[in-house]
Each structure stands twice: as C-alpha cells, then as structure tokens.
Amino acid sequence: MEKFNFTEYFKEKIEAVEETLIQFFPESEGYAKRVIEAAKYSVHAGGKRLRPILCLVSCEIVGGDWRDVLLFAAGIECIHTYSLIHDDLPAMDDDDFRRGKPSCHKAFDEATAILAGDGLQALAFEFFTHPSQVKRVSKTRLIKAIYKIAKAIGFEGMVGGQMADLLMEGQEGNTKILKWIHTHKTVKLIEASVVSGALLGGGDVKQVKALTSYGRHLGLAFQIVDDLLDVIGDEKKLGKRVGSDQKKQKLTYPSLVGLEKTRQLAEESIKRAISALSYFGSEAEPLRLLANFVLNRVY
Amino acid sequence: MEKFNFTEYFKEKIEAVEETLIQFFPESEGYAKRVIEAAKYSVHAGGKRLRPILCLVSCEIVGGDWRDVLLFAAGIECIHTYSLIHDDLPAMDDDDFRRGKPSCHKAFDEATAILAGDGLQALAFEFFTHPSQVKRVSKTRLIKAIYKIAKAIGFEGMVGGQMADLLMEGQEGNTKILKWIHTHKTVKLIEASVVSGALLGGGDVKQVKALTSYGRHLGLAFQIVDDLLDVIGDEKKLGKRVGSDQKKQKLTYPSLVGLEKTRQLAEESIKRAISALSYFGSEAEPLRLLANFVLNRVY
Numbered sequence: 001m002e003k004f005n006f007t008e009y010f011k012e013k014i015e016a017v018e019e020t021l022i023q024f025f026p027e028s029e030g031y032a033k034r035v036i037e038a039a040k041y042s043v044h045a046g047g048k049r050l051r052p053i054l055c056l057v058s059c060e061i062v063g064g065d066w067r068d069v070l071l072f073a074a075g076i077e078c079i080h081t082y083s084l085i086h087d088d089l090p091a092m093d094d095d096d097f098r099r100g101k102p103s104c105h106k107a108f109d110e111a112t113a114i115l116a117g118d119g120l121q122a123l124a125f126e127f128f129t130h131p132s133q134v135k136r137v138s139k140t141r142l143i144k145a146i147y148k149i150a151k152a153i154g155f156e157g158m159v160g161g162q163m164a165d166l167l168m169e170g171q172e173g174n175t176k177i178l179k180w181i182h183t184h185k186t187v188k189l190i191e192a193s194v195v196s197g198a199l200l201g202g203g204d205v206k207q208v209k210a211l212t213s214y215g216r217h218l219g220l221a222f223q224i225v226d227d228l229l230d231v232i233g234d235e236k237k238l239g240k241r242v243g244s245d246q247k248k249q250k251l252t253y254p255s256l257v258g259l260e261k262t263r264q265l266a267e268e269s270i271k272r273a274i275s276a277l278s279y280f281g282s283e284a285e286p287l288r289l290l291a292n293f294v295l296n297r298v299y
Numbered sequence: 300m301e302k303f304n305f306t307e308y309f310k311e312k313i314e315a316v317e318e319t320l321i322q323f324f325p326e327s328e329g330y331a332k333r334v335i336e337a338a339k340y341s342v343h344a345g346g347k348r349l350r351p352i353l354c355l356v357s358c359e360i361v362g363g364d365w366r367d368v369l370l371f372a373a374g375i376e377c378i379h380t381y382s383l384i385h386d387d388l389p390a391m392d393d394d395d396f397r398r399g400k401p402s403c404h405k406a407f408d409e410a411t412a413i414l415a416g417d418g419l420q421a422l423a424f425e426f427f428t429h430p431s432q433v434k435r436v437s438k439t440r441l442i443k444a445i446y447k448i449a450k451a452i453g454f455e456g457m458v459g460g461q462m463a464d465l466l467m468e469g470q471e472g473n474t475k476i477l478k479w480i481h482t483h484k485t486v487k488l489i490e491a492s493v494v495s496g497a498l499l500g501g502g503d504v505k506q507v508k509a510l511t512s513y514g515r516h517l518g519l520a521f522q523i524v525d526d527l528l529d530v531i532g533d534e535k536k537l538g539k540r541v542g543s544d545q546k547k548q549k550l551t552y553p554s555l556v557g558l559e560k561t562r563q564l565a566e567e568s569i570k571r572a573i574s575a576l577s578y579f580g581s582e583a584e585p586l587r588l589l590a591n592f593v594l595n596r597v598y
Contacts, residue, residue, distance in 0.1 A: 031480070039454065086413060092413065114390060119459070122453035129445045139438040143442065155422065160418070
C-alpha cells in the first residue's frame with residue numbers, strides 16, 4: 001500500500017481548521033476563564049482532525065468550496081473533543097492520559113472537565129449557526145446537516161453507544177452487540193461528518209448516499225483498528241497505555257474473534273468504504289487515501 | 300398582589316409541552332435503554348416548565364401560533380434538565396435530591412447521569428432542527444434562534460456561569476461578581492427562551508428588544524428569589540434542603556446584602572421586567588402575571 005502522510009497531505013485544510021478553532025474560540029478571560037482554558041487545552045491536545053477533514057473533503061468532492069464549511073467542520077471537532085473529555089472522566093473510562101498528555105480532568109479537575117465538555121458541545125452548535133457560517137451555505141441544507149449531527153451524537157448515537165460500552169464491561173457479549181456499540185459510539189459521528197460536508201457542499205441524493213456508505217464503512221474500520229491498536233499498538237505513538245480495553249474488560253473485536261479475524265474485518269470494511277467511492281472518479285482520491293491511512297495504522 | 304396559579308393558568312400549554320416531550324423522546328429500548336430512562340426520569344421529575352412556557356407565550360404575543368414552536372420549547376426544557384443533572388453531580392454541587400426525588404446520579408449512577416445530560420443537550424438541538432419543527436417556521440429565524448440558545452448555554456453563558464459559581468465557593472465576592480454569575484448561570488437561558496419565542500413567532504426588532512429586556516429582568520429576579528428561597532423557603536414545597544447555599548459557602552444575595560435588601564432587588568427586577576412590557580398592550584398580560592408569580596414564590 002502506498003505511503004501516505006495524513007498531516008502532510010491535508011496540511012492546508014488542517015491548518016485552516018486549527019485557525020478557525022482559534023479565531024472563533026471564546027476568549028480565556030473573565031470569571032469563567034478556567035473552563036475555557038480547559039476546553040482549549042483539550043481542543044489543542046494533538047488530535048488528527050480526521051472528522052473535520054472528512055467534512056471538508058466531502059464538501060469538495062460534491063463540488064462545494066471547502067472554505068465555506070470551515071466553521072461547521074470546526075464545530076464537529078468540538079463535539080469530538082467534548083466526547084473524549086467526558087469519556088476520560090473517572091466515572092466513565094477513567095483514563096488519566098490522552099494523546100500523551102494528562103486528560104482534561106487530570107490537568108484541571110473533574111468539575112472543570114465536565115463543564116469543558118458541556119461547553120464544547122454548545123460551542124459546536126454555536127459554530128454551526130454562526131452568522132459567518134450561515135451566509136456561506138443553503139439554510140435548508142444547514143438545518144439538515146445540524147439535524148444529522150445532533151442525531152448522530154445523542155441517545156440514538158454516540159451517547160447511547162458510550163452507555164452500552166460501559167454497561168458491557170465485564171459482560172459476555174457477541175459481535176452483534178459489539179457492532180451496535182461501535183456503530184453508535186464512533187461510526188455515526190464519522191458518517192455524519194462525511195454526510196454533512198456532502199449536504200453543505202450541495203451534493204445530490206446519489207452523491208450523499210454514496211458518501212454515507214463510505215462514511216459508515218470507514219467509521220467501522222476506524223473503530224476496529226482502534227480495538228487492534230489497544231492490543232498491538234505502540235504506546236509512544238498512541239500517547240496512551242495499550243491493553244486498557246482488556247484491563248477494563250471492554251468488549252472488543254480482538255477479545256471476541258482474535259487478532260487475525262479482527263484484521264480481516266478491518267480490511268473488509270475499508271474495501272467496502274473504497275468501493276462506495278466508485279460512483280465518483282479521481283476527485284474521490286483523497287478519501288481513498290484516507291481509507292488506506294486508517295487501515296495502515298495497524299501495519 | 301393577585302393570586303396566580305401558574306400550572307392552572309398555562310394548563311393547555313404545559314400539557315402540550317409534556318406531550319411533545321413524550322412523543323418525540325427516543326424509545327427506552329435497546330442496549331442504551333438505561334441512559335434514555337435516566338434522561339426521562341429527570342425530564343419528568345416535576346419541573347414547572349417555565350422556560351418552554353416563556354418561549355410559547357413570547358411567540359404568541361408577537362402574533363405567532365404557539366403550537367408552531369412546541370418542539371423548540373421542548374428542546375429548551377431538555378437543555379434546562381441537562382443542566383440540572385450535571386449541576387447535581389458529586390464533582391459539581393453534589394446534591395442528592397432534586398424536586399423531592401433522588402437526583403439522577405443517585406437514582407441511576409454517575410456515568411449514566413453524565414451521559415443523560417450529554418444526550419439531553421444533543422436532543423435539544425435535534426428537536427430544534429426536527430423536520431416537524433422546521434416546516435412550521437422561517438428557516439432564517441430558526442437558525443437565529445438556535446444561535447441565541449447555543450450562545451446562552453455555552454462558555455459565555457450557562458457553562459461559564461456554573462464554572463464561576465463553583466470557583467467562588469468559599470471565596471470573598473461582591474455584588475458585581477454575583478450579578479455576573481447569575482446572569483450567565485441562569486439569566487441568559489431564560490432570556491434566550493423568551494427571545495427565541497419572539498424570533499420564531501415573527502416578532503419585529505422592537506418587539507424582540509422589549510422581550511429581551513423582559514427576559515433579562517425576569518431571569519435576574521428568578522435567580523435572586525432562588526437565593527432567597529434557599530434561606531427562607533419551605534423544604535417540602537421546594538423538594539430540596541434549604542440552607543444548602545450557605546453550607547456550600549455559595550455566593551448569594553442574602554449572604555452579601557442581607558434578606559431585606561435581597562427582597563428589594565427582586566422586586567426592582569420584576570418591576571423592570573413588567574415595565575419592559577409597556578410596549579405591548581393587554582396581550583402581554585400572561586407575562587405580567589408570570590413576573591408576579593416569580594416574585595410571589597417568596598411571599
């Protein structure tokens with residue numbers, strides 16, 4: 001498989017996302033300074049910006065200008081960051097490290113971390129409906145995209161998945177339950193990131209459908225690879241301890257079907273993601289590279 | 300002052316809000332059942348529905364049909380409920396009771412309560428952009444209303460206020476800081492509830508301005524009265540222990556300026572709220588009654 005440097009390849013877009021996250025972030029001042037600093041700490045803790053990039057690239061592929069959805073994409077990253085902050089809390093996954101740095105509640109404290117997450121979720125919807133975002137896209141499509149994201153991260157999406165993930169700790173599970181958890185906890189937001197970009201970029205029904213399929217399979221592969229990395233990954237590269245899933249008795253693919261079969265499943269999902277792109281021509285190349293990149297993390 | 304039964308007077312609207320919250324709430328089923336049940340538990344724990352009522356009445360006063368903003372109003376109640384669930388968490392205000400019932404993390408557990416709050420915030424934005432809501436109002440105004448709410452509950456609103464409130468525990472404060480905390484923690488969402496109703500109902504600039512002023516002063520009075528009730532209130536009626544602010548060394552008006560002066564400040568705010576309604580005629584009567592009701596809680 002071809003060598004692909006995500007950060008290098010999407011440099012311009014990643015930089016634009018970083019800039020947007022800085023430019024539109026509330027000032028760290030006043031009596032609530034601490035919570036804004038905590039949120040900034042986590043937003044700038046070294047995330048790859050995969051989800052906002054998916055949104056921008058998807059917008060571009062259907063013929064839109066990716067610069068027109070920068071605030072929307074930045075909002076998606078705020079949601080992703082909020083979910084990580086809350087996942088790491090002592091009452092949840094109780095992780096002290098994230099991307100090699102103390103997690104938010106360790107660097108600050110629990111109350112501040114809860115509030116930082118809450119504020120980041122609100123900030124996402126503020127970005128989505130910010131006048132600078134609104135004037136650049138169709139209002140009908142903007143509302144649809146917000147609806148997609150809101151559903152993807154709620155009880156029937158990310159929050160539901162996280163709940164099931166916690167409830168299944170130490171329980172006997174099967175691949176049906178695990179797929180449900182992965183789909184809700186991780187896949188739906190990744191899928192919604194791709195779909196929102198396609199909607200905002202003016203994509204037609206067929207384009208949106210193809211990209212929905214791409215997003216779903218990519219998201220599944222992403223989570224399967226995440227499970228794998230927790231077993232075979234490099235602690236330094238990951239910035240967190242490996243083996244934590246096993247320690248917490250999390251339901252994962254390696255624990256259910258073994259490493260070899262898990263690798264196969266990841267490969268199958270990536271193949272499906274790439275085949276969903278057949279509707280597009282060479283303009284979908286960035287998404288193909290990205291799919292291979294997700295898989296290559298485990299090689 | 301006239302006798303006013305909030306629940307009786309707004310019976311039809313309150314019932315419609317309750318019905319909307321039931322009809323559009325996700326089903327308690329599947330692997331994430333627990334978190335949806337926890338959210339439902341708190342949503343139906345006996346709240347007065349003040350904020351959604353403010354939204355509905357405000358919509359009506361500017362000439363809109365309150366039935367057209369029911370989902371929006373129900374979404375505001377989801378946000379309010381999420382904020383109460385998170386406020387009660389051990390890491391935050393650590394309250395075991397809310398409205399006479401065990402708070403969410405006591406009835407369920409901490410992780411479930413964190414997730415229930417997170418999911419309710421997402422659900423609010425799902426309601427705001429739900430197809431059944433979208434088709435009933437102007438899209439431009441809907442996006443503006445969502446933006447207002449998102450700003451009101453984020454770092455520069457409710458979340459910031461809650462952070463400052465926690466940071467000021469046991470600290471020496473003054474009325475300037477306290478007003479900042481109250482404004483951010485409580486007032487901005489109440490104000491945004493009124494303003495969103497006015498925007499969605501088709502209110503013009505002058506109407507929205509007058510109702511913004513009403514909402515701000517009503518919100519201030521509401522929080523001042525809340526401070527008072529924690530000192531002089533009836534535990535049975537409140538459904539929670541009185542004296543908890545003092546125990547936690549919270550910054551409150553009674554602690555800073557005494558009971559008599561606090562009463563005066565509440566009365567002044569209510570007067571200002573009512574005088575902001577002078578722009579309207581008798582159609583603003585429900586908001587006048589509501590303002591007096593907020594004050595009468597302490598008599």
